[in-house]
Amino acid sequence: MGNMSYKDFASDREVRWCPGCGDYSVLKSVLHALADTGSEPENTVFVSGIGCAARMPYYINTYGFHTIHGRAPAIATGIKLGNPDLEVWVITGDGDGLSIGGNHLLHMFRRNVDVNILLLNNEIYGLTKGQFSPTSRYGTISPSSPGGTLTQPVSPCHFALGSGATFIARGIDVDQKGLVALFQASKAHRGTGFVEILQNCIVYNKDAFENVTAKASAPETQLHVTHGKPLVFGANREKGIKLNPETLSLEVIDAHKTPGEVLVHDETNSLIAKLLVDLTPPLPTAFGVIHRRTATPFEDVFFTQRKSASRAPFDTLLRRAIIHDHREDASPE
Amino acid sequence: MGNMSYKDFASDREVRWCPGCGDYSVLKSVLHALADTGSEPENTVFVSGIGCAARMPYYINTYGFHTIHGRAPAIATGIKLGNPDLEVWVITGDGDGLSIGGNHLLHMFRRNVDVNILLLNNEIYGLTKGQFSPTSRYGTISPSSPGGTLTQPVSPCHFALGSGATFIARGIDVDQKGLVALFQASKAHRGTGFVEILQNCIVYNKDAFENVTAKASAPETQLHVTHGKPLVFGANREKGIKLNPETLSLEVIDAHKTPGEVLVHDETNSLIAKLLVDLTPPLPTAFGVIHRRTATPFEDVFFTQRKSASRAPFDTLLRRAIIHDHREDASPE
Amino acid sequence: MLHSVKTRDYHVVRFAGDSGDGIQVQGLHFTNAIGFSGHHLSTLQDFPAEIRAPVGTTYGISAFQIQFGGDRIRTPGDTPDVMVAFNPAALKVNLPILEPGALVIVDEDAFNPRNLKKAGFESNPLEDDSLTNFDVYPIDITNQTLQTLGLFELSRREALRSRNYWVLGFMLWVFDLPRYPLTDWIKKRFEATPEVCRANLAVVNAGHAFGEIAEHAHVLQHKTILQKPLEPGEYRTIRGSEATALGLSAVSQLADMDILYCSYPITPASAILHELASMRDPRVATFQAEDEIASCCAAIGASYSGAFGVSSSSGPGLALKAESLGLAIASELPLLIINTQRAGPSTGLPTKTEQADLLQSVYGRNGDTPVPVVAAKSSADCFQAVIDASRIALRHMTPVILLHDGYMSNSADLWAIPDIDDYEPIETHLTAADRLPDHAPHDAIFERDPDTCARPWAIPGRHRLMHRVGGLESDIRTGHISYDPENHQIMTDMRLEKIRRVADFLPDETLVQGSFESALLVLSWGSTYGHIYEAVETCNKDGGSVAQAHLRFVHPFAHNLEVLLKRFDTILVPEHNAGQLATLIRSELPALASRIRQFNQINGLPFSALDLIDAIRGALVDG
Amino acid sequence: MLHSVKTRDYHVVRFAGDSGDGIQVQGLHFTNAIGFSGHHLSTLQDFPAEIRAPVGTTYGISAFQIQFGGDRIRTPGDTPDVMVAFNPAALKVNLPILEPGALVIVDEDAFNPRNLKKAGFESNPLEDDSLTNFDVYPIDITNQTLQTLGLFELSRREALRSRNYWVLGFMLWVFDLPRYPLTDWIKKRFEATPEVCRANLAVVNAGHAFGEIAEHAHVLQHKTILQKPLEPGEYRTIRGSEATALGLSAVSQLADMDILYCSYPITPASAILHELASMRDPRVATFQAEDEIASCCAAIGASYSGAFGVSSSSGPGLALKAESLGLAIASELPLLIINTQRAGPSTGLPTKTEQADLLQSVYGRNGDTPVPVVAAKSSADCFQAVIDASRIALRHMTPVILLHDGYMSNSADLWAIPDIDDYEPIETHLTAADRLPDHAPHDAIFERDPDTCARPWAIPGRHRLMHRVGGLESDIRTGHISYDPENHQIMTDMRLEKIRRVADFLPDETLVQGSFESALLVLSWGSTYGHIYEAVETCNKDGGSVAQAHLRFVHPFAHNLEVLLKRFDTILVPEHNAGQLATLIRSELPALASRIRQFNQINGLPFSALDLIDAIRGALVDG
Numbered sequence A, B: 001m002g003n004m005s006y007k008d009f010a011s012d013r014e015v016r017w018c019p020g021c022g023d024y025s026v027l028k029s030v031l032h033a034l035a036d037t038g039s040e041p042e043n044t045v046f047v048s049g050i051g052c053a054a055r056m057p058y059y060i061n062t063y064g065f066h067t068i069h070g071r072a073p074a075i076a077t078g079i080k081l082g083n084p085d086l087e088v089w090v091i092t093g094d095g096d097g098l099s100i101g102g103n104h105l106l107h108m109f110r111r112n113v114d115v116n117i118l119l120l121n122n123e124i125y126g127l128t129k130g131q132f133s134p135t136s137r138y139g140t141i142s143p144s145s146p147g148g149t150l151t152q153p154v155s156p157c158h159f160a161l162g163s164g165a166t167f168i169a170r171g172i173d174v175d176q177k178g179l180v181a182l183f184q185a186s187k188a189h190r191g192t193g194f195v196e197i198l199q200n201c202i203v204y205n206k207d208a209f210e211n212v213t214a215k216a217s218a219p220e221t222q223l224h225v226t227h228g229k230p231l232v233f234g235a236n237r238e239k240g241i242k243l244n245p246e247t248l249s250l251e252v253i254d255a256h257k258t259p260g261e262v263l264v265h266d267e268t269n270s271l272i273a274k275l276l277v278d279l280t281p282p283l284p285t286a287f288g289v290i291h292r293r294t295a296t297p298f299e300d301v302f303f304t305q306r307k308s309a310s311r312a313p314f315d316t317l318l319r320r321a322i323i324h325d326h327r328e329d330a331s332p333e
Numbered sequence C, D: 001m002l003h004s005v006k007t008r009d010y011h012v013v014r015f016a017g018d019s020g021d022g023i024q025v026q027g028l029h030f031t032n033a034i035g036f037s038g039h040h041l042s043t044l045q046d047f048p049a050e051i052r053a054p055v056g057t058t059y060g061i062s063a064f065q066i067q068f069g070g071d072r073i074r075t076p077g078d079t080p081d082v083m084v085a086f087n088p089a090a091l092k093v094n095l096p097i098l099e100p101g102a103l104v105i106v107d108e109d110a111f112n113p114r115n116l117k118k119a120g121f122e123s124n125p126l127e128d129d130s131l132t133n134f135d136v137y138p139i140d141i142t143n144q145t146l147q148t149l150g151l152f153e154l155s156r157r158e159a160l161r162s163r164n165y166w167v168l169g170f171m172l173w174v175f176d177l178p179r180y181p182l183t184d185w186i187k188k189r190f191e192a193t194p195e196v197c198r199a200n201l202a203v204v205n206a207g208h209a210f211g212e213i214a215e216h217a218h219v220l221q222h223k224t225i226l227q228k229p230l231e232p233g234e235y236r237t238i239r240g241s242e243a244t245a246l247g248l249s250a251v252s253q254l255a256d257m258d259i260l261y262c263s264y265p266i267t268p269a270s271a272i273l274h275e276l277a278s279m280r281d282p283r284v285a286t287f288q289a290e291d292e293i294a295s296c297c298a299a300i301g302a303s304y305s306g307a308f309g310v311s312s313s314s315g316p317g318l319a320l321k322a323e324s325l326g327l328a329i330a331s332e333l334p335l336l337i338i339n340t341q342r343a344g345p346s347t348g349l350p351t352k353t354e355q356a357d358l359l360q361s362v363y364g365r366n367g368d369t370p371v372p373v374v375a376a377k378s379s380a381d382c383f384q385a386v387i388d389a390s391r392i393a394l395r396h397m398t399p400v401i402l403l404h405d406g407y408m409s410n411s412a413d414l415w416a417i418p419d420i421d422d423y424e425p426i427e428t429h430l431t432a433a434d435r436l437p438d439h440a441p442h443d444a445i446f447e448r449d450p451d452t453c454a455r456p457w458a459i460p461g462r463h464r465l466m467h468r469v470g471g472l473e474s475d476i477r478t479g480h481i482s483y484d485p486e487n488h489q490i491m492t493d494m495r496l497e498k499i500r501r502v503a504d505f506l507p508d509e510t511l512v513q514g515s516f517e518s519a520l521l522v523l524s525w526g527s528t529y530g531h532i533y534e535a536v537e538t539c540n541k542d543g544g545s546v547a548q549a550h551l552r553f554v555h556p557f558a559h560n561l562e563v564l565l566k567r568f569d570t571i572l573v574p575e576h577n578a579g580q581l582a583t584l585i586r587s588e589l590p591a592l593a594s595r596i597r598q599f600n601q602i603n604g605l606p607f608s609a610l611d612l613i614d615a616i617r618g619a620l621v622d623g
């Protein structure tokens, strides 16, 4: 599409993540998505909070704002309200977005501001050297939880759903093709696009997602969803997800034998979204666009209301109160 | 149960809400629930943030802590970790709990601290004189939104579900019998009990819930759910909720004709919870215990881990580093 | 006791009743009539504490006070000489502040046993001798109103709500004020409901007529001597929130840019949000954020994208913005924070006034993070103050904190309506970025203005000057992240210097009254301006030798402040805090420390003239 | 150039290499050997900036420095006289700080073209004449290590990771230090993997043997003269985080109560959290909250329920706690905030040190909200400092801010292990509540201690004293909400008085060196203690006349501080900020303002002795 190559979107700064970090691959996918969708560097802003992932804006040759921990969604909202024509991306992490920043994410989703949020979930605090995060699995051992963590993790996609998000997707750091497609879809979506990316922190949470992302077992552990297509997985796409209508519980059935019973993905149906975000091992994990529905972005209404405001001229505003007129020639009005 | 009457739980402070405010009735239900469940005043703490609802602790003769806006869940967590034997209640509002305080609620739910949270949802900021809140309906006109609000409201119960809450219930301010039962159930639940209460702010959002709570139309507008019972409503309980298994959408059917097709409530099934929290007019609104599942409260694991910690004696801790021993008689160890 | 027509230079009138009695509306109309009659004036709204209270209780009392007269009026006055009390609780609460001999008009119908008990009276004060110090004039206001309205189709409840119109009619008669501003307004307001319109007019007229015909009523009449009537011109009464909203609209015109006003409701700051929202200026949009942190961050985002971000709050809300303010300082973005101070600490007394956020404003952030702090001095002055503060933010590419307070937001002044063409345009550093070629190198993007140290305001969408900013320390030349020790020193020094340079652009401080020969300087800042002005004036009338200076710019100080202060051996600093400006002066101008005397009142109320005069006399005596 | 055995009073040795080279482990073992040999010592860990960097780059360099010698050592030293560089980048980065003539040991195998390029060397410094100022001793360390390990079943990568053990062995030989602490440790640590154990031991011994046998190697030997060997006793090296964690454990014992330590990870404060978590003291639990606000609030909740709440953070995190600190002040709960200062503003330079949160600590909240501020002075002192600060919090029922800094948390001192029985128990106001009968009236529950103004600590579960507290202003007698103006004044005064009274319990400030006859006083606070101590000592050795005082209690000041400072005409205040203690002194003790001289270094680094000495000499000359 665009006539810039993905390399043109790279800044001149040296990339400084740990060798082998999943962030590299996500960055590359971002650059590709920008190039493919014809983003204009001068009209594009990357906003981030604090964390390893949040360093990404430095490596992208658009406008970039590396802000404070957890607040990128609030700042991005201000940017869109300052200039709605800008293309705005938020880069956040599981700590940045869901520990300190959960409230701003909630309200970003609720407002449906037209911003793309990429949450790089490595289930750990990378930058501060490996403490557990809200997405860390039960029992995670870390410097701040040497005896193992005590809580169930929050699921970013489930949280987004509960907060009313209108676009929810999930991808894998090293699956560049998949990520680029999700980023494009998020950008095309009018409103808040939320993409959770399972990202490998090779230093503090190495291979946390190996059980899901390992190439060999991928057909069994990954469920790639497409709107209008049945929910099938397995090496020969022979396994199907079925909902038992009595118990409202999930079953895995033979998709070849009883294709009619396999659930068909409907992006717009939030019950299906709920069902998909709930899938955890041993069931396959859902990837792709899990939920997408049409809703007016906040700034559309904001600016419509603003423009349509039958604003009185300033001189009238100045006199909006009851006026005491003491000009010699004035008569009471 | 207890040998104190509900009146013994009232403090000597004059209650100062607007005449006709729904908070009065909720307070009374709280007092009843305390008496009925035999709460001990000296072992019970009410914690609140800021707002009209948040004044409630002053009127209850237990320990009370009226804290700061939005932070009551965090403070309550500290209280439970300071003394897990206390019975702790959090009183919050839609602004306190879901605007400034959303993040702390999320993490309270995620941790499943054994605290009862009563969220008095009047869909408005009462105390600060009537600005819209995150639960205000689209288009709400208020001093800060004279042209109408621009966003869809967040649903407290849906948010709780997305955040992993283990007990989710909904009641109505004036339905004292219903509320007392929910409060008792919440107290009995081990982990975070969340009760959303539709509360009438007679001054700034009068009759906001009239469409749901009006006595006359109640049978049509309210769906009272009970674990193991079919989801039926209507004057003669003749209407049933059915899930279309193909489209995963809801239908209202004749419960008398085809009782077998009516969905049966299963508190433990989070898909049903999702379905119930999504019910909005013209479909009836769900009341009762929407979701309840067993999960270990945070402080249980916290204190187990703490106690089981094979703590070295202080003198050993002091020497935990590599020791340079310069006592004359010391030999290297 | 008989009443006689009283003539004085000024009057202080107070209306008090339940929240539902329409006290504030009444006050506004009375004010309006005063304004039309060419008097100077100043008003104060006194709301009950935050929870709406049951009818008839002392803690549910709402009051409106106005001082008006024939010379420049600067405060709503301390001690009313005329009061209207709608019920016993209103009387009870306000008795302690009345001038001895004050005229007290009460609705005697409201003095029933139930109400007396609620107000905590053991016996009816109208019947015992507890009010001998005052001229009490009981009227059967309820009865009079109901009688008048007997002719109309109104419920008793609706009818009772019209008591305030009856009282208005009567009070207009008492002070011989024109009725037409009120009656015209009623006609317009109730155009759609002619019955209500006629009823209200009838009640106003009945109240007025009561004055004319009632026995003894003539002796109630009060007059003000107009020493200096208003200059010819167009005036209005204006509250701090209105003046601020209009001022922001003026800023957007003067700077020719959009403003995003971000806030989270909090008393008393919300008034500005409401005012702006209702103003619907398409260039000054409002955004109610989810909390104070988000409101500050959204304003930062707006400024990043080339609008002017403004964020407002009160006490605890300012505390929450501390971290994000640091980001705005580090990334050198223009930003305006308006903080309406209220009585602290913590939630404190939300509806009461205080000046105790000054040191928080100057120092309340991690690191060496200086920002300019500007203070408004009165409701009307909020207009000019917000222009001054915005000009600094935009000229110096820095956050600025503008301090208001609860008193300012509840009082109103008479204000000569300005002409926007008289104001100098506000320059921004967008033009510096406009001058750069597309893809200019980073050291051009970060080349600083030699006078202000401000960087060009290169914004997305307008400039092809892609670059990154953030909260990590950045290279002074290129803006890139820099861990270089020397650069951190240079940047820290630059940030300090940048704020010091603000003083290069400030006007000299001057005396607002008194001379350099005076024995004492009273130094004021913020909304105590008027009370202190009047107290100093009074002292001087009584032969004192006192000067007053008033600080608009509390940080940094104007260059000449030290020289000015040095002209006085004794400097009295009255504040509604434990001595925060005094602390600042001691640390910034330590040579003057020994001359500083403090007078600190921290009870949530404005100064009373008497207390101030005492403090001034004390300082004059003790030196 | 030939090398000779060098004997000096002290040495400063620095190890530098990639993050993966095991520099810090090596440093710790070297330190350990020094400790065993009876030397005084102080160490510093110097981590690369927060992002882990690619191998071989200058910004990925990790370093460990130790100063040791025969007299009291107070800092890790400025200018190493011995350095080991594992690669060219390590050499490049550290060359500027070396003492002229320093012994520089390098792994010559790492000086390949790739690494040289990454480090930015145009030619190989081992081959050109750019290092003539130093005694460079290149060893084929990689090769030596690999050769040794050739005998073992290890991958090349694993083998390369053992270079640090080889270097350790060699360095122990250089300084003639005992090997057994290291070899014993290795045996214990690798008990389960005998192959690795044997390999590591072999490498250590190989390094040591290399020293003994290599040509010229004998001339490398360095010796320290032990002027004052350590007093007999039990010592350990201790970092600030360790000392703090142990100190908190001591507090829980001295006060006989549980502690809840609440934090949200942030550099450099996290070190304490990690230390405490790994300590697993059942009476000192840790809670990682969702953010800093929650961490402060959870600590407040803990204190409310009768545990002692502690919350920690760094710079921007302290800013976020401002509002909740206000609540703790209003509700008068004991609370300890530990703030490890880092270079600001905003995110700033997270791994660098600074002292710029002092004014934020004193003033950074809405309202008049005083809190005591205490500062630790060294890693080892963190133990005593946290006890001192906790004692104040519990004795005065108030939040206390304890200031650490990044320097403290990365350096380590030798520490004589204390005996907990030597410490006075910590009294709490639980006992005051214990004395009250069940259902005591509210004025008993709020009856204040006459000495401290502290209220009884009536807690749920322990006391049947049901009552309500909160952030609204409360009645001084009953604790109920009060909107009474007079009460607000009384409460504000009480809160100020309460913190003033803290000073009644503080020890007098004294001189830590020098006499009252000295021409100059250097006043230090925080972690600059050691550097300033050494600089003053040096000046005095050179004939200067300089005294030093050091403030543990920065707010309020000890009663005698003014008198003490008045004994000096000139007072130099060196700080890592723009003059924050100087500002405090000017405003609190203005009579001394004219005597204050500032020396401010804000580059993220500790003071260098040279700069300090210059500043001291400057102050001596200029007066």
Ligand SMILES: Cc1ncc(C[n+]2csc(CCOP(=O)(O)OP(=O)(O)O)c2C)c(N)n1
Pocket (backbone or CB within 6 Å): A050, A051, A052, A053, A054, A068, A069, A092, A093, A094, A095, A096, A097, A120, A122, A124, A125, A126, A127, A128, A133, D264, D265, D266, D267, D292, D316, D317, D320, D347
């Ligand atoms: C206010 C504040 N609190 C804490 C920190 C320290 N901090 C920086 S990043 C981070 C968490 C990073 O985790 P995540 O968002 O998952 O990003 P990752 O590094 O894993 O990519 C924390 C706690 C900070 N910079 N600011």
Ligand SMILES: Cc1ncc(C[n+]2csc(CCOP(=O)(O)OP(=O)(O)O)c2C)c(N)n1
Pocket (backbone or CB within 6 Å): B050, B051, B052, B053, B054, B068, B069, B092, B093, B094, B095, B096, B097, B120, B122, B124, B125, B126, B127, B128, B133, C264, C265, C266, C267, C292, C316, C317, C320, C347
């Ligand atoms: C930090 C802070 N921000 C804002 C406020 C002002 N404030 C008090 S209560 C409130 C909202 C109350 O709404 P809600 O929680 O719905 O309670 P309600 O009054 O409706 O019961 C706000 C914004 C405050 N006290 N503190």
Ligand code: SF4
Pocket (backbone or CB within 6 Å): A016, A017, A018, A020, A021, A022, A023, A052, A053, A122, A126, A127, A200, A201, A202, A203, A204, D052
């Ligand atoms: S610490 Fe983890 S997330 Fe951060 S850069 Fe390294 S590998 Fe990536």
Ligand code: SF4
Pocket (backbone or CB within 6 Å): B016, B017, B018, B020, B021, B022, B023, B052, B053, B122, B126, B127, B200, B201, B202, B203, B204, C052
């Ligand atoms: S404002 Fe509304 S919520 Fe608050 S007390 Fe009045 S009626 Fe109740």
Ligand SMILES: [Mg+2]
Pocket (backbone or CB within 6 Å): A051, A093, A094, A095, A120, A121, A122, A123, A124, A125, A126, A133
């Ligand atoms: Mg992470």
Ligand SMILES: [Mg+2]
Pocket (backbone or CB within 6 Å): B051, B093, B094, B095, B120, B121, B122, B123, B124, B125, B126, B133
């Ligand atoms: Mg509400």
